[in-house]
Amino acid sequence: MTTFDDRERAFETKYARDEEMQFRVTVRRNRLLGQWAAEKMKLTAEETDAYAKAVVQADFEEAGDEDVIRKLVSDLTAAGVEVDESVVRRAIEDHTVEARRQLMQAE
Template sequence: MNTFDKREEGFEKKFALDEEQKFKAEARRNRLLGLWAAEKLGITGDAATAYAKEVVAADFEEAGDNDVLHKVLRDLTAKGNAVTERDVRTKMDELLAQAVAQVKAGT
């Protein structure tokens, strides 16, 4: 194996690791978002955990995170919470930063 092949293999491994961490951070963000929304919905305990799992599962409906955004927004507004798409998107951004830090720290 020559130097070029080793560098290429190194780049491929780094890319795979980065993608794995991105996936984990987005899943954690979705779980945190689900817990945040559950609190706003008045859901606690095991029901809040179950709701957070529903939010995580919603991410597999279509590409991107609009499916998660729309699920949470739809659920919140259906229960009379005055939130906008921008409010939920802002919370998603905040929670993604938190999730990335947690994944990098291994917590």
């Protein structure tokens, strides 16, 4: 039975590590998205930092990316930036890749 128990523990450990890594990628991605949007809105460095944190916080409203998409589209549109949902979705894809790359380099 110990071999089975060892395999089960190893699987649980891997699952927990994968979930933690996915969470870290999502948080990093949202921070990068906030910086991307802040640049488009021509915010100052201090405003950019605060806005990036606000985008990270927005992701905790509901599961999935829809809350972040709504925030970015709404804020960009309010700032007079021509943007639609497809542009934001593409930015999410691009920044997810970049966030994963940054985290892998850091390890």
